[in-house]
Amino acid sequence: DSALVWFRRDLRAHDHAALYHALKAARRVWCAFVFDATILDPLPRADRRVEFIRDSLESLDAQLRELGRRHGRPETGLIVVHGRPTEWIPRLAVDLHVQAVYASHDYEPQARERDARVRGLLADLGVVLHTVKDIVVFEADEVLSAAGTAYGVFGAYRKAWLKQLAPADLQPWPVERHAQALAPLPAHWRRPLPTLQDLGFEPTNLRALKVPTGTEGGHQLLDDFLERIDRYHETRDYPALKGPSYLSVHLRFGTVSIREVARLAWERAAAGSRGAEAWLGELVWRDFFHQVLHHHPHVVAHSWRPEYEHVRWERGRHADRLFEAWCTGRTGYPIVDAAMAQLNQTGYMHNRLRMITASFLVKDLGIDWRRGERYFAGKLNDYDLAANNGGWQWAASTGCDAQPYFRIFNPVTQSRRFDPQGRFIRRYLPQLARLPDALLHAPWQASPVELEAAGVVLGRDYPEPVVSHEDARQRALRRYAAARTGR
Numbered sequence: 310d311s312a313l314v315w316f317r318r319d320l321r322a323h324d325h326a327a328l329y330h331a332l333k334a335a336r337r338v339w340c341a342f343v344f345d346a347t348i349l350d351p352l353p354r355a356d357r358r359v360e361f362i363r364d365s366l367e368s369l370d371a372q373l374r375e376l377g378r379r380h381g382r383p384e385t386g387l388i389v390v391h392g393r394p395t396e397w398i399p400r401l402a403v404d405l406h407v408q409a410v411y412a413s414h415d416y417e418p419q420a421r422e423r424d425a426r427v428r429g430l431l432a433d434l435g436v437v438l439h440t441v442k443d444i445v446v447f448e449a450d451e452v453l454s455a456a457g458t459a460y461g462v463f464g465a466y467r468k469a470w471l472k473q474l475a476p477a478d479l480q481p482w483p484v485e486r487h488a489q490a491l492a493p494l495p496a497h498w499r500r501p502l503p504t505l506q507d508l509g510f511e512p513t514n515l516r517a518l519k520v521p522t523g524t525e526g527g528h529q530l531l532d533d534f535l536e537r538i539d540r541y542h543e544t545r546d547y548p549a550l551k552g553p554s555y556l557s558v559h560l561r562f563g564t565v566s567i568r569e570v571a572r573l574a575w576e577r578a579a580a581g582s583r584g585a586e587a588w589l590g591e592l593v594w595r596d597f598f599h600q601v602l603h604h605h606p607h608v609v610a611h612s613w614r615p616e617y618e619h620v621r622w623e624r625g626r627h628a629d630r631l632f633e634a635w636c637t638g639r640t641g642y643p644i645v646d647a648a649m650a651q652l653n654q655t656g657y658m659h660n661r662l663r664m665i666t667a668s669f670l671v672k673d674l675g676i677d678w679r680r681g682e683r684y685f686a687g688k689l690n691d692y693d694l695a696a697n698n699g700g701w702q703w704a705a706s707t708g709c710d711a712q713p714y715f716r717i718f719n720p721v722t723q724s725r726r727f728d729p730q731g732r733f734i735r736r737y738l739p740q741l742a743r744l745p746d747a748l749l750h751a752p753w754q755a756s757p758v759e760l761e762a763a764g765v766v767l768g769r770d771y772p773e774p775v776v777s778h779e780d781a782r783q784r785a786l787r788r789y790a791a792a793r794t795g796r
């Protein structure tokens with residue numbers, strides 16, 4: 310009996326539930342990844358995520374070979390193809406004569422549809438698709454209120470999540486135990502992995518940015534973060550500091566295991582680390598938004614709160630211009646513009662800045678959160694439907710346990726508080742570097758003499774603000790009030 314493991318967003322060969330179950334159940338196991346043309350085709354020809362995945366597959370292939378070699382199974386490795394999973398998975402199942410295919414649960418609506426179709430096609434061939442929990446600690450139905458319903462308040466969810474957590478939930482899946490079931494690749498599958506060019510893509514600046522890929526890269530970041538985790542609660546909000554873990558892209562593509570990182574944080578938190586406790590809380594948010602998406606799939610396209618479905622967002626040419634200014638980092642608010650430059654140049658944005666820029670788009674510019682959500686989706690290396698949608702709906706006050714509508718971030722206050730010396734702003738907006746700290750957050754408040762001394766001409770080197778925050782705030786309050794009262 311033979312099996313195929315279909316890798317998707319779980320690109321590692323250790324602590325892997327599907328791989329473990331396949332190796333345990335079957336005598337011969339192969340591993341495959343499909344570059345899904347349905348996802349790849351609409352992307353721009355340079356995409357950091359495609360490059361991250363490709364490089365991480367090289368690492369996965371090496372891990373599988375090494376695992377096989379250590380267990381007396383040379384010539385193992387990863388099969389990588391490009392096309393549609395609905396064609397490739399059944400085709401591989403036939404080609405390799407397997408009776409079962411194993412994969413991790415994928416929770417996004419489109420992924421579930423894909424899996425349902427593949428399951429049906431395999432069933433026609435007499436092959437079973439087994440899917441198992443891997444990418445979250447607790448699935449949507451595992452943490453429920455006493456009444457058996459989904460939590461709508463994060464605090465209560467976190468409390469229940471932590472109460473329920475037991476060592477067994479974070480136990481690694483010991484794939485080594487049955488690794489002798491890894492089967493040699495048939496001769497026609499012993500070929501080099503496709504290059505980016507083979508996939509029709511061009512290199513990005515991922516390497517220049519030194520974003521570490523693969524499990525090795527994930528572990529490198531994890532080791533580095535463990536040196537800092539105890540201070541996380543104090544440093545996490547300051548974008549100029551190396552506060553967060555930068556693990557999000559690795560958690561997105563499963564090059565590290567959620568269990569291994571949660572276990573480390575849990576142990577440290579139990580030993581009294583407040584930083585580790587705060588960080589574990591962020592991993593709980595991750596599960597929380599997955600369960601929101603599962604129980605309320607309408608959030609993909611609609612407000613979680615029905616009353617905010619009727620907010621009258623700005624539309625038309627003026628709104629398009631404002632949106633464009635936001636996307637390209639030309640709003641005239643340095644903290645917003647520096648954050649958007651970080652996103653556009655690197656595919657990463659610090660969490661505090663995601664909150665500030667999202668709030669600015671929705672509340673200061675009055676633009677529908679869905680437009681911002683889509684823009685982030687196109688740019689973020691760690692883009693994850695559940696977390697991104699949750700984050701946007703939180704900032705827009707439309708979501709489950711979101712920020713109340715009347716809490717409107719003041720971009721200048723936020724900037725002074727979280728980038729007090731302007732180190733982050735200066736990194737991304739060098740044209741403002743010579744402005745003194747006191748003026749950097751709101752250059753329009755500088756006198757002509759001060760601007761001249763800093764060598765800045767507003768409107769030439771840097772834009773005038775596209776809106777006045779005070780006026781925008783009043784408009785936002787009216788906009789939400791009107792939706793709430795149905796006017």
Ligand code: FAD
Nearest residue numbers: 553554555556557591595660663691692693696697700701
């Ligand atoms: P750390 O602070 O080290 O956090 C550790 C991990 O916890 C993260 O890697 C992530 O997996 C998880 N996490 C942290 N915060 C959240 C959160 N609020 N919701 C869910 N999981 C969280 N995160 C994504 O992974 N993908 C997204 O597409 C995404 N979009 C966002 C959009 C908006 C508008 C906002 C406000 C937040 C978004 N987040 C998203 C959450 C958060 O900003 C990122 O997870 C974090 O900045 C990633 O950096 P890190 O790994 O260094 O974070």
